[in-house]
Amino acid sequence: MSGTYLGMPAFPEAAREAVRDGVLRANLRHATHTIRGKRALAVAELADWDRLRAAGRAVKDHTLRHLDRYLLQLEAAVTAAGGTVHWAADAEEANRIVTELVLATGERELVKVKSMATQEIGLNEALQAAGITAYETDLAELIVQLGHDRPSHILVPAIHRNRGEIRDIFRTEMGRWGRPAPEPLGDDPRELAEAARLHLREKFLRAEVAVSGANFMVAETGTMVVLESEGNGRMCLTLPETLISVVGVEKVVPTFRDLEIFLQTLPRSSTAERMNPYTTMWTGTTDGDGPSAFHLVLLDNGRTDTLADPVGRQALRCIRCSACLNVCPVYERAGGHAYGSVYPGPIGAILSPQLRGTADAIDASLPYASTLCGACYEVCPVAIDIPEVLLHLRERVAQGGPVTRDGIRVRIRPAHGHTAERAAMRAARLLLGHPGALRAGERLLARARRLRPRRLPGPGRAWTDSRELPAVPAESFRDWWAREREACR
Amino acid sequence: MRAALFVTCVNDALYPRTGIAVVRLLERLGVTVDFPAAQTCCGQPQYNTGYRHEAEPLVRRTAEAFAGHPYVVTPSGSCAAMIREHYPRIGRRAAAEGRGGELAALARELAPRVYELTEFLVDVLGVTDVGAYFPHTVTYHPSCHGLRGLGLGDRPRRLLTAVRGLELVELPGAEECCGFGGTFAVKNPDVSAAMGTDKTAAAAATGARVLCGADNSCLAHLDGLLRRARSPLRTLHLAEILAATEEEPLS
């Protein structure tokens, strides 16, 4: 598995397989509908949800506007608290920094807290190449890792798997990575969780190095915050001697008090819990308690370029709650893998083409992986107008336009493969620009109405493969009006 | 009261019955209907596919065609949302890119005068009982642009429940998208059809005879799936149900 998944087929092809996979669709439908219903109830409990949402948005926007200032403040606070800050411009640099830090400890294995940032940069693979083994300790990440699979959901990376599949993975793979699964192993969730617990305990007790991400970083105090449900993250964050946290620069908030908002909105949006079971906070190092060495790797990897775009930058407000995935009807049918990135669903459709650019076929197709139904915007706890950004990125793909790459403003050309579409749009504009021409076209269509084919050639096939064409009327509205109304005046 | 009809390009070419129904309905309610012949398309297909520049001339054409009409009524939630939500934005962007402030002014000026049909009936005319008669079981799909874009709320359902003889049955998962999504239907045909099939299955399971909506684009997609599956369920635009009376039933 790779962190970037580039070179994937474009979304429509990748989604086609998922749509035909009945088991996958049933797994996804069940999981997303359950969590969607629970989230709605958890959110409805708070009378001030709209104000929390607006506040979360405002804090994030303010921080992003002054990102340079807050990051420097954060660096100073982390350093003063005994930590070391490293700046990584891209995935390669971040991977190199982490690899060197681990090699310097003399260790060849480490435990990991579930983290989107390390997946984004493909850290596990980079470590593997340097002879270091990273063990995922989040239950769902463990399932993905053992299954030689890719995560398909931000919060529930193994959402595409059912219990039977998980049991089979545990049975065949656990032994190769450490403590084997107990025999016999059933597919009862409790049995599966116990097998994972025993397997992981061995890892926690042995580990000298841990790698994590963070949900938030507090600029004023240098505090890192991780929210989780299982407690495995807390084990990694407290037991090992060395802790390395790789965090996207957009995760900073100005003050400790700002957490008040997100500690309410994040759990309710993601797991539909009033409060997540484990909130772990750490500030630098403390003698005799927790890791004695703490490194913070601040990851850019396309973020400041994204920040330069006035419409697209709102994607950086994302707190990775995954609520937008759970309500998205496209995600529900296409599955997370079709998005070709660790960020699937609606947020992935706007984040990946910004972080990675739109040159690759998969990235150019992502802004079109939505019906613009607006369900994602409605649930987003930081009010990211995902449909607005999708339209903005479609424009970039279809028309080209100004973007910032590596800090430099450039004009990109329209993406490949849109020539026929562009010609059709121009032709339509000519027809629609002249009501007389439109009327003539409608009459032509009406005259040919008996020829209405069942299958269309070319791009129209995509419609007629599964749907009948609408019947063409004998007379357009325009002609009806002229005959009925204008004639008698 | 006078109102100008924006019939939309899809209705003009493929669903003239919907436009005719709006005319009959409004005239029955005492409204004089104008049809500015210079209108064509609101530019939504272009804009939603990423061709904002191609949409601009259509924004201009539409705004000019309806200049001077205090009420512009359209039987399409998505076209109403396009004009209300996106026209001002398109105008601003054009002005910012140096293509004159005139388009911005035209777009801004048109937006608040445009009403989706049910908004016009309920909010402007103040009616929910339009005197319709339609003795059938109906289920209603509130398309996304009507539901979330315009916030039509329960207006369509209030109008439907006031129709004599009509039995309205709830559509489970009504707020979920049908999978049409403009060019999405051809760019992502597999996902689109999967979404639509779930929607039509839910509608068929209600036992209703008619699947009603207020956007013929969504209905064209759903109807296409239903007919391919030889389902007895038929789709109808809300306007046609509201236009039907005992004296003049739906043909």
Ligand code: SF4
């Ligand atoms: S975009 Fe909004 S809803 Fe989606 S994961 Fe991010 S914060 Fe959550």
